[in-house]
Amino acid sequence: MRSRTLTLLAATVSAGLALSACGANSAGSGGSGDSKSASAPAGGGASGKVGVILPETATSARWEAFDKPMLQAALSAQGFSADIENAQGDNQKFSTLADGFIAQGVKVLIIAPSDPAVGAAIETKAKNAGIPVIDYDRPSLGGSADYYVSFDNEKVGEIQAQGLADALKSKPGANVVQIEGAPTDNNATLFGNGHDKVLKPLYDSKALNLVQKQAIDNWDAQVGGTTFEQIFTRVNGKVDGVVAANDELAGAVITVLKKNGLNGKVPVTGQDSTSAGLQAILRGDQTLTIFKPIKEEAENTAKLAAALAKGDKAGADAIATGKLHDPKNNRDLKSVLLQPQLITIKDIKTVVQQGYVKASDICTGDLAAKCTANGIS
Numbered sequence: 082m083r084s085r086t087l088t089l090l091a092a093t094v095s096a097g098l099a100l101s102a103c104g105a106n107s108a109g110s111g112g113s114g115d116s117k118s119a120s121a122p123a124g125g126g127a128s129g130k131v132g133v134i135l136p137e138t139a140t141s142a143r144w145e146a147f148d149k150p151m152l153q154a155a156l157s158a159q160g161f162s163a164d165i166e167n168a169q170g171d172n173q174k175f176s177t178l179a180d181g182f183i184a185q186g187v188k189v190l191i192i193a194p195s196d197p198a199v200g201a202a203i204e205t206k207a208k209n210a211g212i213p214v215i216d217y218d219r220p221s222l223g224g225s226a227d228y229y230v231s232f233d234n235e236k237v238g239e240i241q242a243q244g245l246a247d248a249l250k251s252k253p254g255a256n257v258v259q260i261e262g263a264p265t266d267n268n269a270t271l272f273g274n275g276h277d278k279v280l281k282p283l284y285d286s287k288a289l290n291l292v293q294k295q296a297i298d299n300w301d302a303q304v305g306g307t308t309f310e311q312i313f314t315r316v317n318g319k320v321d322g323v324v325a326a327n328d329e330l331a332g333a334v335i336t337v338l339k340k341n342g343l344n345g346k347v348p349v350t351g352q353d354s355t356s357a358g359l360q361a362i363l364r365g366d367q368t369l370t371i372f373k374p375i376k377e378e379a380e381n382t383a384k385l386a387a388a389l390a391k392g393d394k395a396g397a398d399a400i401a402t403g404k405l406h407d408p409k410n411n412r413d414l415k416s417v418l419l420q421p422q423l424i425t426i427k428d429i430k431t432v433v434q435q436g437y438v439k440a441s442d443i444c445t446g447d448l449a450a451k452c453t454a455n456g457i458s
Contacts, residue, residue, distance in 0.1 A: 127160040127387035132182030133191040133217070137170035140300040140329065143353060144193075147375045147437070148218075152191075155376075155383035161188070161390075170299070172199045179203040183210050188390040191382060192226075193217040196265055200224050213389040216414070217382055220267050223409035227389060228401045229416040230382045232373045234268045237421045238275020241350040244369040244423065245322050246283060248348035254287060255321035258312055259294035260305050260334060262326040269296065272326050272352075280324070292316055297330065306333030313337055322348045328358030328370055335366045354424055354432045356442050362426050363443065363451045372422040372432055381417045430457045 133152055135144040149165050156163035164182070168175035175194060182190055183206055190207050192214065194200030200221025204214045208225050216226040249255040259276060262269030273296075283289040293312050297305040305325070313320055318341055325331035331351035338344040344366045351358045351370040361367035381400060388397035403418035424432060429452075433440050444452035452458070 129188040132187040133165040151379035155379040159387040189386040234271035235275040238272035242279035259324040261296040264296040302329040302333040305330040327352040328355040
């Protein structure tokens with residue numbers, strides 16, 4: 082999934098690494114099954130080099146702040162030498178990095194492509210070279226990856242949408258705007274599927290009114306803010322609630338609402354439990370975010386890689402007990418699907434206690450009292 086502005090000290094990462102902490106869809110929309118790292122058999126005893134390519138840093142600080150160090154630690158624990166690179170949103174660079182890893186003969190290739198077509202092309206090359214591939218966090222639809230590790234991303238959307246619906250229960254016919262993620266990101270599609278699963282029946286019954294649903298290319302928060310402002314202006318400010326797919330888009334929406342004196346009055350959702358998102362919740366400007374403990378994602382990926390490197394297909398299958406249906410090639414991709422968690426103001430302490438964000442990063446200035454009142458320390 083993707084998101085955004087996060088300021089973390091090295092100590093935060095160290096704390097995160099010490100954790101023991103969390104898409105794909107439900108069976109109705111193509112995916113099923115859950116996995117927990119606590120129940121997954123350890124790979125152990127692996128060796129050799131693993132290549133990892135992360136997508137970017139512009140729209141989400143998670144990749145460098147959390148995924149990279151947690152993958153490094155998890156892969157090292159399995160006995161691998163891990164080379165983790167970031168393509169910085171450049172598809173050509175992503176392909177070049179992959180070509181280099183394939184030429185080096187890495188034991189396993191782990192990729193989180195921004196563009197599924199790029200990922201699918203890389204997977205064909207890797208397969209021809211006899212190198213197993215794990216899709217990390219995002220699937221390459223139409224590809225040939227051996228396994229997929231992510232969160233139940235349709236569930237993410239359901240949680241966001243239900244949270245908004247609950248916040249608007251006292252406003253029958255409330256006007257809702259949906260600011261969705263990048264149309265090229267399958268995870269964004271799954272978030273949207275989850276939104277629709279909860280909200281469409283409410284629109285159909287007139288309990289809520291959909292003003293507009295708009296996907297935002299590249300998860301660009303600036304574009305998201307401009308888009309929301311245009312919608313807001315068109316309907317003369319008659320917006321009662323906003324589904325924002327992640328914390329960065331939520332922040333852009335809140336900026337527009339604040340300019341119009343409506344921040345804290347219009348419920349706004351988010352995702353990723355970023356420092357900025359958590360602070361917005363403490364201020365009352367954002368209603369909720371979603372917490373996805375990345376350490377579990379990294380550890381399950383490393384265990385799968387270890388099993389693949391040893392040719393232990395049964396061991397890998399015992400870890401990946403879920404599935405994601407890929408409609409482009411009509412196959413079910415064996416998957417590890419971890420559970421997202423709803424975070425409202427009363428739950429922020431959970432994110433802090435598990436080490437993903439430091440209290441000192443969010444409990445600043447006027448928010449110190451709010452933190453104390455909500456048990457955040």
